[in-house]
Amino acid sequence: MQYHQNGFRTGDPRIEPALAERHIDKGVVDVLIVGCGPAGLTLATQLSAFPDIITRIVDRKSGPLQVGQADGIACRSMEMFEAFGFAEKVAREAYWVNETTFWRPVEGHGDIVRADRIQDVEDGLSEFPHTILSQARVHDFYLETMRNSASRLVPDYDRKLVDLTITDDPHHPVTATLEQLRDGEEPAKEQVKARYVVGCDGAHSAVRHLLGYDLQGEAARQLWGVMDVLAVTDFPDIRLKCALQSASAGSLLIIPREGGFMVRLYIELDELVGDERASDRNVSEQVLIEKAQSILRPYTLSVKEVAWWSAYEIGQRICDSFDDVPEAEKQTRSPRIFIAGDACHTHSPKAGQGMNVSMADTFNLGWKLASVVRGHAQPKLLQTYSSERQAKARELIDFDKDMARLFSTRQETSVAAEFQRYFAKHARYTAGVETRYDPSIITGSGQYQDLAQGFQTGMRFHSAPVIRLADAKPVHLAHTIKADGRWRLFAFAGEGDAGEPGGAISGLMEFLLNNPVSPLRRPETENEDVEAFLDVRAVFQQHHRTLSLTYMPELLLPETGRYGLIDYEKIFCPVVKNDHDIFDLRSINRRSGALVIVRPDQYVAHVLPLDATHELSEFFLGFA
C-alpha cells in the first residue's frame, strides 16, 4: 500500500479522502448499474475508484443480501479481490478447499467408500487458495470498498427498472425509468439519464427484457436441492469437498463452509417430467435431509439447523450478445447498454462458477467503461466486452453441461471414474485461470510468446514472488496491479542489464519518457501523473543486494504527488532462495529479456522484445 505521498494523513489509509463537497445530480449519470449482485458490485467498486465518473447503482431489493446463494470463490477471483484490496479478508474468513475426495459404492454390497483423494489446486497455480464464503460476505467487502472510495458510492435500494429508451441526447443518450418502491404507497417514478447502462439484474433481468433479448438454450430437467446445514455426522470427510455417488440413492456434493461447522449439500433429486417445474415437486427441507441421509448411508447425518435451502433445475442458457448493438451495426456504432452475469448466462451451481464468472464479466467491462468515459480510450473498446465475455460464457456452458451430465448419470464404476478424471483435469478451469481471450485490438497474437512462455498472451498475468529492490521486501509481482484502470508494462531485463545508460532497459525507459509516440505521452497525462494511463515496472536478474538503485532510469524512480517524492516500488529482483526465481518460474528468455503488457484486468495483452518500441506504440494507438 502506498500512501502519504501528498502529505501525511492520519487514520485508516484504506479510506480515501472524500472529494470536496460536490452536488451530484442523481438524475444524470455516466453509468447506471442495475442490480447489486456480484456482477453489479464488482462494476460499481471498479468505477468508484474514479471520482470523476458519476456512477449510480440501484437494486429492487430493500437492502444487502443476508443469506444463501453462491459460495465458491475461484483462485482467479481471489486474485481479482487482491486488486480491490480485500483478498486477505476473504482468505481469513473463508473455508479453504485444499483437497477433494470421491466416494463410490463398493461393488457387491453397495456401501460408499472413499475411492480417491486429490489436491484441489495444483502447486503454483495461484498464490491464493480456492475458497468458500457466503456471497453475502463478498457483497459486504465490495460495499465497504465502494463506501471507502473517494466517490463514497453506496447503492440505492428499492428501485425497480421499468423502462429504457435511447434518446438523441449526445451526452447521455440512455434514459432509464425507475420506480421507487415505497411501503404501502404507489411507487414514485424517477428518470435517470445515463451515458451507459449495465444490467446486472440476474436471470430475470429487466434490462435484458427491455433489450428484447432471450436466453437461448435448453432448460434441463434434472432437479437438485441445495441446503446449508449445521449437522452432526460420523462421515469422516464432512470437512472436505466430496463428490459422492451412491449405489441407488443418487449423488451428493459436499462443500464445507466457513466457520468450521456449517456445510453445504447439493442433493440430486428426480428428473422433471414434461412441463413440470421445480416448484411443482413440493421439495422441502425434510425431503432434502432424508435424501442426503440415504445417500450417505451407512454414515449418519443429524441435521440441527438449516440455515438456507433451495431447489432448482439445471439449465444452461445464454444470450447471443451482451450489449445493445446488433451484429449489422457493429461497424457504425458503439454499445450503450450492456448485460452481465446471470442476466446473460445461467448454468448449474455445482462447478462453483456462477459468482466467479459474473464478477469476471464486469471486471472485464469496468476498466473499459472507465477508460472511455474518461477519454482515455476510443468507444470501440467497449465492443470487446461482448465478444470476449460471450465466448467465455459459451465455454462455461459447455463445461457445465459435461459436468452436470457426468454428475447426474446413474452410477456405474466406469462413469464415476470418468467423472473423477474429468474433475481433476478441469481443476485449472474451475480455478478460473484457463480463460484465454482471443486476439483483438487489446490482445496480441502471441508472435513473440517464446520470450516469456509463462505469461501467455490472452491469459491472466500469472504472479510470481519477487524482491522489491529498495526495501528488500518479498512481494508478489501481480499484487502491484491494483484495480485502478491502468495498463501495466513489466520490463524483464536481459542478462547483465543493471539499468545503466546504454542498456535495453534504459533505452526502453528513455523511449517511454521522452519519445512523442510513447504511450505515456497522452493528452490526459499532460496535467497529471505521467503514469496515469500506464504503470511501468522492471524486474532485473541480479540479486537485490548486488543491484544498485543509483544509476536507475528516471522512470523507474519517478517523482510523484505534490512534493515530487520518489516512488521506490518500481524495481524488483528475483527471489533466489527456494528455486523461486521468476525468470525460471515464468520461462523468461534470460538473454534478451522481455516486455510484458498487461491489461487493467490483469490479462496479458502482449509480449514484445524490449526494443520493440514501434510495436509498443502501434498497439496502444489501436484503441487508446
Added chain:
Amino acid sequence: MQYHQNGFRTGDPRIEPALAERHIDKGVVDVLIVGCGPAGLTLATQLSAFPDIITRIVDRKSGPLQVGQADGIACRSMEMFEAFGFAEKVAREAYWVNETTFWRPVEGHGDIVRADRIQDVEDGLSEFPHTILSQARVHDFYLETMRNSASRLVPDYDRKLVDLTITDDPHHPVTATLEQLRDGEEPAKEQVKARYVVGCDGAHSAVRHLLGYDLQGEAARQLWGVMDVLAVTDFPDIRLKCALQSASAGSLLIIPREGGFMVRLYIELDELVGDERASDRNVSEQVLIEKAQSILRPYTLSVKEVAWWSAYEIGQRICDSFDDVPEAEKQTRSPRIFIAGDACHTHSPKAGQGMNVSMADTFNLGWKLASVVRGHAQPKLLQTYSSERQAKARELIDFDKDMARLFSTRQETSVAAEFQRYFAKHARYTAGVETRYDPSIITGSGQYQDLAQGFQTGMRFHSAPVIRLADAKPVHLAHTIKADGRWRLFAFAGEGDAGEPGGAISGLMEFLLNNPVSPLRRPETENEDVEAFLDVRAVFQQHHRTLSLTYMPELLLPETGRYGLIDYEKIFCPVVKNDHDIFDLRSINRRSGALVIVRPDQYVAHVLPLDATHELSEFFLGFA
C-alpha cells in the same frame, strides 16, 4: 476462525453478538484501567473478551492518538496481534523491516559508505515480519477489537485520575477518584469502586505517584531528536533501516515508515550539561533537518513535510515493584493495584522496544486478572505479574544502555564494528522472542525439556506449520491460540500412535476427560464447555492422508455449542513438503512424543511426558 457453532448468524463474524441489554454501573467495576496507550489498550482488549468481567478504561486525553510516538512492532508483538485477530491488518499496512544496513565513514576522506548489510530477522525465527507502523494505527486496531467484542468496550476520555484509596469493601476494595474534564467548566468528580486498578498512564503515571513509587535510575544526558518526514534524497538506502555513523557530524538512525514515502529519522544531538533539560536547547524542526543533512553528506536530503517531531533525553529508569504489595507482605496479601508500560519503566526508543514491552506487560497481566476475577485461579497468581515483568524490564534497560552507549560513542571504526556485531547478535532480543520467564507456580523447571527442545520452558511457544487433519488446511499451530484466556495442551504423539485405544494419546485424553484430578474437571466447567479453562489439541506424526479421524478420542472431536456440533479443528499432522515437519523443526522426541503446556499468553509453561498425568494435575493445582 470458528463461528456459527450456536446457529447460523449473518454479518461480520468478527463482530461478536452483543450481550442482551444490561445495565452497567460504571461506578462499580472489576477492573479500572487508567490510560489508553499500548499497555492500557492491550489489557482492555484482553479483558473485553470476557463479557462477565466489568472493565472500564479511562484516559486524560480527549480522544484517540492521531500522530507520532512509537512505531516499531517486533515479531513477538505480531504473534500477539494474531491472537487478538488483527496481525494481518498490521502486516498489510506496515513497513516491513527486511534488512538493515550500516554506514560508516571511509577512513581518510570521511564520506559515509555502506559497510554492511544484514537480514533483519533470521529465517524461521517467527512466521511474522518485523514491522513499522504508527502507534496510532495499532491503537485503532485495538479499539476496533474492543468495540466488536461482546462487551462492546469503549474508552471514557477526558478523565483524570486524582486519588486512589484502599477501603475495607471486601468485593471492590479500591476506590478511584476521577475528574471529568469539561471545556470551560470545573471538572466533575466521580468515584469508581474497583476490584483492581491498573495504571497504564505513562512516564508521568498518576497511579505510580499515588502508590508513592519512584522510577529509579539515571537520566542520561544524551539529547536526541526524532522526526517523521516526507523528503527527497539520493541516499540509496532510504527505504531500508540504516544505522549511520558519520565522521564528525554524529549518528543517525533511519527507520522507513508505512506507505512507501515517509521516513523516521533519529538524530544524535549534543550532550546535556548539568541540570539542562531537552527543552532548554531550543531544538526545532530546522535544527533537526540541518543536523540530518550534515550526517548524510555527501548525499542530499530535501525535507518537504515534517509530520511529527520531538526531542528527548535517553533515560533508563525503572520501578522496584509493579504492584502495590511491599516485599514484606507478599506472603499475606495479593495485589490490588498494578502499573505497566512506561508507568514503571522508561528507556530510549531506538531499539524499538518501548511499545512492544508495554504491550507484553499487560498481555502478561490480562489473562491473570481475568482468571482471578472469574474464579478460575487463585489470587496469588497475580503476584507473578510483577516478578515476571519487572525482571524483563530490567533486562531491557541493561540492553538499552549497552545499545545507547554504543550508538552515542564517538565514531571509531572499531566501535562502529562492535555496534554492528552487537546489533546483529541481539536481533533475536529485539524481535521479542528471547524473553524467558523464570520457574514459578506457572512455569516449570524444564526437567523434561529434552522431549521437545524447540519448545523452551518459559519462552514463547514457537509456532510451526502443520496440516489440519479434517480439512487438510495448512495452518500455523500457534495460531490456534486466541487471546481467550485459556491454557493449552499440545499433545505431540509418539511414533506409530494414531490416537487408537490403548495408545498414549488415547490414554491422556481419557485421563483428561474422565479422571477426577484432570485439570479439565473444574467447578467452572460444570455448566459450560468442558474446555472453558483448557484447550486440548494433538499433533500426530502420520501424513494427513493416512491418519484416520474415525478412531480418534472423544476429546479430540469434542461436541460444542448448543447443538453439540463437532469441533474438527483439534487434530494436526506434519507438513511433509519442503522439510517443514514440526517434529524436526522443534526437535520433538519422535519415540515418546511430548506434552507441551502453554500459558494463555503463549508462553511454554511445561514440557512433560505424555503419561505424566500426576505432574500435569499437580501443576494446575499449584495455582488454579
